[in-house]
Amino acid sequence: MSNNDFSALMPLMVLAGASVLVMLLIVARLSHRIIQLVSLLLFVVAFISLLNIRGMLPYEVGSLFMIDSFGAFMTGLIIFSGLVVNVFSYIYFQEKEEGPKEYYVLLFLCTLGACVLAQSEHFVSVFLGLEILTIGLYALIAYLRTRNHSIEAGIKYLVLAAFSSAFLLFGMALVYLQTGTMSFAGMAGVVAADNVPPLLITGLGLMLVGLGFKLAVVPFHMWTADVYQGAPVPVTTFIATASKGGVVAAMLRFFIAIDGFRSEPLQMVMITIAIASMVAGNLLALRQKNIKRLLAYSSIAHLGYLLVAFIPGSAVVPQAVSFYLLTYFITTFAAFGVITILSDSESDAEDLDRYKALFWKHPALASILAVAMFSLAGIPLTAGFTGKFYVLTTGIGQGFWLLAVVLVLSSVVGLYYYLRVVTTLFAGTRDLLPDPPAKYPVFLGISMAVLSILTFVLIWLGVYPDSVIGVVQGLQLK
Amino acid sequence: MMLVLLITVLMVGAVAAVVAGEWNRHLPRWIALLASAAGLLLVILLWAGTSPHSVTDGQWLMDYRKEWIPSFGITFHLAVDGLSLLLLALTFFLGVLAVLCSWDEVRERTGFYYFNLLWILAGVAGVFMALDMFLFYFFWEVMLIPMYFLIGIWGSENRVYAAYKFFIFTQASGLLMFLAILGLYFIHGRDTGIYTFGYFELVETVIPFKTAFWLMSGFMIAFAVKLPVFPFHTWLPDAHGEAPTAGSLILAGLLLKTGAYGMLRFVVPMFPEVVTDVAVPAMVLGVAGIVYGAVMAYSQTDLKRLVAFTSVSHMGFVITGIFALNELALQGVVMQLVTHALSTGALFLMAGMIKERLHTRDIGQMGGLWGPMPQMGTIGLVFAMASLGLPGLGNFVAEFLILLGVFQAQPWITVAAASGLIFSAVYSLRIVGKIFLGPRKTMEAVPDFSFREMLIMAVLTVSVVWLGLFPQPVIDTARPAITELIRFMDVHSNASHHQSYVK
Numbered sequence: 001m002s003n004n005d006f007s008a009l010m011p012l013m014v015l016a017g018a019s020v021l022v023m024l025l026i027v028a029r030l031s032h033r034i035i036q037l038v039s040l041l042l043f044v045v046a047f048i049s050l051l052n053i054r055g056m057l058p059y060e061v062g063s064l065f066m067i068d069s070f071g072a073f074m075t076g077l078i079i080f081s082g083l084v085v086n087v088f089s090y091i092y093f094q095e096k097e098e099g100p101k102e103y104y105v106l107l108f109l110c111t112l113g114a115c116v117l118a119q120s121e122h123f124v125s126v127f128l129g130l131e132i133l134t135i136g137l138y139a140l141i142a143y144l145r146t147r148n149h150s151i152e153a154g155i156k157y158l159v160l161a162a163f164s165s166a167f168l169l170f171g172m173a174l175v176y177l178q179t180g181t182m183s184f185a186g187m188a189g190v191v192a193a194d195n196v197p198p199l200l201i202t203g204l205g206l207m208l209v210g211l212g213f214k215l216a217v218v219p220f221h222m223w224t225a226d227v228y229q230g231a232p233v234p235v236t237t238f239i240a241t242a243s244k245g246g247v248v249a250a251m252l253r254f255f256i257a258i259d260g261f262r263s264e265p266l267q268m269v270m271i272t273i274a275i276a277s278m279v280a281g282n283l284l285a286l287r288q289k290n291i292k293r294l295l296a297y298s299s300i301a302h303l304g305y306l307l308v309a310f311i312p313g314s315a316v317v318p319q320a321v322s323f324y325l326l327t328y329f330i331t332t333f334a335a336f337g338v339i340t341i342l343s344d345s346e347s348d349a350e351d352l353d354r355y356k357a358l359f360w361k362h363p364a365l366a367s368i369l370a371v372a373m374f375s376l377a378g379i380p381l382t383a384g385f386t387g388k389f390y391v392l393t394t395g396i397g398q399g400f401w402l403l404a405v406v407l408v409l410s411s412v413v414g415l416y417y418y419l420r421v422v423t424t425l426f427a428g429t430r431d432l433l434p435d436p437p438a439k440y441p442v443f444l445g446i447s448m449a450v451l452s453i454l455t456f457v458l459i460w461l462g463v464y465p466d467s468v469i470g471v472v473q474g475l476q477l478k
Numbered sequence: 479m480m481l482v483l484l485i486t487v488l489m490v491g492a493v494a495a496v497v498a499g500e501w502n503r504h505l506p507r508w509i510a511l512l513a514s515a516a517g518l519l520l521v522i523l524l525w526a527g528t529s530p531h532s533v534t535d536g537q538w539l540m541d542y543r544k545e546w547i548p549s550f551g552i553t554f555h556l557a558v559d560g561l562s563l564l565l566l567a568l569t570f571f572l573g574v575l576a577v578l579c580s581w582d583e584v585r586e587r588t589g590f591y592y593f594n595l596l597w598i599l600a601g602v603a604g605v606f607m608a609l610d611m612f613l614f615y616f617f618w619e620v621m622l623i624p625m626y627f628l629i630g631i632w633g634s635e636n637r638v639y640a641a642y643k644f645f646i647f648t649q650a651s652g653l654l655m656f657l658a659i660l661g662l663y664f665i666h667g668r669d670t671g672i673y674t675f676g677y678f679e680l681v682e683t684v685i686p687f688k689t690a691f692w693l694m695s696g697f698m699i700a701f702a703v704k705l706p707v708f709p710f711h712t713w714l715p716d717a718h719g720e721a722p723t724a725g726s727l728i729l730a731g732l733l734l735k736t737g738a739y740g741m742l743r744f745v746v747p748m749f750p751e752v753v754t755d756v757a758v759p760a761m762v763l764g765v766a767g768i769v770y771g772a773v774m775a776y777s778q779t780d781l782k783r784l785v786a787f788t789s790v791s792h793m794g795f796v797i798t799g800i801f802a803l804n805e806l807a808l809q810g811v812v813m814q815l816v817t818h819a820l821s822t823g824a825l826f827l828m829a830g831m832i833k834e835r836l837h838t839r840d841i842g843q844m845g846g847l848w849g850p851m852p853q854m855g856t857i858g859l860v861f862a863m864a865s866l867g868l869p870g871l872g873n874f875v876a877e878f879l880i881l882l883g884v885f886q887a888q889p890w891i892t893v894a895a896a897s898g899l900i901f902s903a904v905y906s907l908r909i910v911g912k913i914f915l916g917p918r919k920t921m922e923a924v925p926d927f928s929f930r931e932m933l934i935m936a937v938l939t940v941s942v943v944w945l946g947l948f949p950q951p952v953i954d955t956a957r958p959a960i961t962e963l964i965r966f967m968d969v970h971s972n973a974s975h976h977q978s979y980v981k
Contacts, residue, residue, distance in 0.1 A: 379619060379622075385619075392656075392657070393664075396657070408653040412646060412649060466546070466547045469547065
């Protein structure tokens with residue numbers, strides 16, 4: 001391994017090393033507070049090491065990893081997700097009965113898995129990354145092991161994820177059988193050929209099933225709501241963002257390498273999945289009274305929107321996908337951040353009724369949640385709108401009018417439940433009971449600061465997105 | 479720069495109001511009054527600065543352009559012509575009145591209330607000035623959320639339902655318009671290689687007829703919901719009925735006008751051929767709206783819903799006039815936009831004042847109010863007369879011009895539309911009769927106008943009489959925009975007809 005390889009892989013190694021380091025700190029019986037702060041620092045270090053390799057992109061390590069600007073952007077996004085989740089974790093876990101310390105080890109491992117996915121250009125590294133990510137998540141989801149919902153969610157995720165990994169592996173095997181290679185580069189153009197062997201299409205289809213499970217698109221979405229509800233809120237945040245981001249990045253890289261957009265049957269399947277996700281996600285969310293479940297269904301719909309930017313296969317697709325993921329991540333952080341802060345030791349703040357009159361009690365938190373909801377609904381002045389605009393232009397630019405129209409109509413349905421959350425925030429009147437004083441003023445302060453910054457970015461991306469669009473337009477896939 | 483200032487003064491005022499609301503309950507209303515009055519002053523200065531000569535020279539009086547998102551060809555482009563100027567003046571005028579009429583009505587959460595109020599005004603002002611389609615859509619949506627809050631938080635009993643309905647109707651139709659904008663963007667980009675959302679570029683796009691029909695439908699549905707055109711009006715009675723007084727005033731006076739403005743500014747010049755083709759069905763819908771609105775208004779027992787349905791009826795005239803596509807009718811449309819805002823706004827204000835006194839909107843519980851409130855009775859009579867189109871008041875000029883113009887295009891439609899004048903007489907007289915005349919239903923003491931209310935109503939009365947007797951300034955201001963529109967229509971529909979012969 002050359003020096004350059006070493007520094008190109010630095011972010012991944014920092015994450016891997018961090019998990020070991022945190023484990024040692026746990027052995028040294030340090031307090032939760034110190035471990036939390038050290039993890040925070042390590043995330044920042046990982047992020048900085050990523051910034052350091054900007055100059056050497058694109059860079060290939062062996063035939064497993066390709067670190068190009070798109071991969072680096074996605075890696076940055078994932079590490080940032082880990083960082084934000086880490087910030088929100090202290091308040092959430094400090095009050096829980098279980099020792100919260102091992103949680104950070106798993107968080108680092110999951111982040112590592114997602115980052116590996118974002119940079120992999122080989123079946124082996126894809127599978128490796130996916131398994132590191134998923135196995136960490138099994139434990140994270142069931143982390144609060146005395147609660148029924150958590151256990152249920154953990155088991156559900158375990159069974160389904162193992163199942164989908166099997167699909168993915170079998171698909172990979174079939175593709176390997178036909179192409180004789182496992183690296184993306186070696187498969188270039190196999191799908192665009194005149195007569196594609198049916199086994200190859202079957203293989204790709206099976207892989208799509210496996211990836212579809214991880215992305216929670218219809219019809220592979222059954223686990224989503226239960227897992228979102230059962231998992232601890234910070235973990236839900238992670239599942240909604242980093243874990244999906246990694247898979248999307250790997251999938252995009254794979255599709256671009258094999259030029260899968262040109263294959264009619266694949267395209268038809270993807271269009272069906274996209275439409276089904278947008279419609280079903282939004283319809284299922286309508287009657288939810290639990291905000292975590294509501295956001296779960298909303299995430300299904302949003303992955304459907306993302307596919308609208310994915311399917312056209314034009315040159316703007318990586319930009320649109322990256323930008324949409326960026327806006328979606330930030331919005332999701334803001335929404336789940338508020339839920340985390342409002343949760344207490346007994347239960348998560350998941351019942352919508354708990355948000356009644358929040359605006360008159362905690363104007364700041366309620367405003368942040370309202371902005372996040374508007375952004376999810378895609379209303380101008382928020383990042384969600386710019387993201388949706390990018391997606392729509394990508395779709396319509398290649399003439400995918402059906403997808404665009406379905407996107408618009410289903411997001412009108414979506415408006416209804418986002419507005420319901422907002423209406424709840426403003427309903428009722430201020431009750432005069434004083435709130436109990438905040439228990440962890442320092443960490444609450446940090447969390448609030450992060451939330452405020454996220455909200456500011458949400459609005460900034462909605463009002464003046466040009467600089468970020470410029471960055472995204474510079475992204476390249478090698 | 480002045481145009482940007484118009485919007486910023488409102489937005490800054492809005493933020494200042496919400497901040498000040500944390501300290502003092504009464505401060506926000508003063509800030510709101512100051513901001514909207516400053517805006518009004520700016521518009522008046524702008525209007526005064528454009529002498530009649532400069533108006534006749536070119537259509538555009540003032541222009542401001544700045545890059546916004548260059549990677550997508552989006553500019554921050556504001557410009558004002560006579561039409562925009564009139565509607566802007568209306569916006570700020572009604573804005574000041576809206577602040578004044580909420581003065582005592584809104585007692586809780588005042589900071590957030592005035593924030594929403596000013597934010598709506600900023601959105602509306604932006605809509606009237608934006609000449610970049612993306613920017614237009616942006617402002618179009620900006621005014622929705624605060625209106626949603628205004629209805630949903632400060633409205634009456636059924637407010638949540640009304641707020642939802644308003645938001646989902648307008649947002650759904652707005653998104654369809656956004657799709658049409660994107661379609662136009664890509665067609666223009668493919669043809670010319672320049673991807674831009676600029677109005678002046680897009681308006682020149684040559685669109686295949688069939689595509690043009692779909693794109694126009696996208697625009698039209700947004701504007702038809704907002705105006706509203708029968709049968710897209712069902713959100714309106716709920717929203718108007720449940721909104722607080724200022725909300726109803728702004729809805730009727732400004733938000734409906736953005737629909738008409740959109741048709742005049744975008745639909746007609748961008749799709750001249752399709753517009754000519756669908757003119758008759760559109761006018762028939764307009765007439766249906768006139769008659770339907772009037773009949774429904776007659777059968778309402780809720781005063782605010784009644785006035786809301788009269789809006790449907792009056793807006794029927796607007797859509798009929800727009801699709802008559804001649805100068806006379808379009809002048810009438812502009813006039814109708816202004817006078818309807820004044821007369822219906824006044825009726826909503828009055829409904830609000832009565833509700834403050836009697837705590838009901840049910841006409842059945844009113845009656846005989848002329849006795850205790852002779853001033854309100856007189857003014858009520860004036861605006862009922864305005865609403866039925868009595869000569870000497872502004873609405874008469876407007877509806878008369880529209881009917882004249884429509885007669886040139888479609889005489890039989892005019893006959894049907896003119897029946898609206900009779901219907902309006904029926905419901906207007908019913909308003910006066912049921913509320914002010916007859917035996918008194920309640921024996922509560924009801925005070926007459928306070929000084930503030932008197933001031934609001936006096937200003938409105940003077941304006942509507944002035945427009946009735948001397949409408950020329952409005953007509954002169956709007957003329958360049960309208961003649962330009964007609965000329966543009968002629969050139970383009972002829973050119974394209976010519977093309978089709980060649981092929």
